[in-house]
Amino acid sequence: MRNIFLLIFIFSFTSCKDDVLPKPKAYLGLTYPKKSYINLNLERPYSFDVLKNTTIIDESNDWLKIKYPNLKASIDITYRPVKNNLKELLTEAEKLVFKHTVKAEQIIPKDFINPQRRVFGSMYEITGNAASQIQFHITDSTKNFIKGSLYFYAKPNYDSILPAVDYVKKDILQLIESLEWKK
Template sequence: MRNIFFLFSLLSFVFFLFSCNEDVLPKPKAYLSLEYPKKSYEQLKLERPYTFDISKSTTIIDDKNNWLKIKYPNLKASIDITYRPVENNLKELLTEAEKLVFKHAVKAEQIIPKDFMNSKNNVFGSLYEITGNAASHLQFHVTDSTNHFIKGSLYFYAKPNYDSILPAVAYIKSDVLKLIETTKWK
């Protein structure tokens, strides 16, 4: 019985010694390769009390009350634009816009505000970048403080998974910045 145990141990050791002739390495992580359309902008062609530049690769859906939906069909996303005239209710409009931003605080990891001011075109506003698995990852508002108020929100038509859609959020964020920077009132 001892000889069998010794023979089994010796064979196991020899098998172990000669079976591991190659290092086993883990597979490298794969990175999603997304290709986005080259940036190209044009001025909004719809008759509105405002105008701004939009990406040529988007589809515009006209809505009532001077509202818009800027769709990114390839990214399954849209920027929903709402317009409201300011009628001595600027504080109410700003409070409502901020409530909608901070409604995402439950799922958000961080909310990063950025203020904008373009005195030449009388455009003032804020952009909020919402990190984490929130329903909307970018929200913004712009106003002239006396007559016009625009609020916009970015939505994806998919379950929120921030790590997966982060490149798309960054791509659309540059379009939102262009929209804010080129806003003019009529």
């Protein structure tokens, strides 16, 4: 009997010679289509580049919805003419951004200034489980004002949608950098 216990004891220490290693971290592998842009082909007081594989929904008052069907997201664009009310339009746009402070962990502003094209604006990245992760406004400061918001059609979970936010953010930057006001 003592020999059996000794044999079991020896086997238990000699049977597993491989080192036990922790499993490597797994990363979510998301792939997105390669980016290709076209110029917005609608009668508007403005034009800019949009991603080819988006759906453009023409709305009244020169408003737009740029839909990303595969991401279940959209960029909602509102247009307002400036009629001695630029300060009010800017205040309203910033109020909408800072409404998200309840759920936001951080709001990161980025300003845009292109005097040659008369494009002046700001983009706000909103981190955390807010309803909108990116908001922006652009103006020529005399006649035109655009406000845009990125929305996902899902319950906000910032960690899960972060790769999609980064993907769409590049399109928003392209939109702002390619914006031209029509006379």
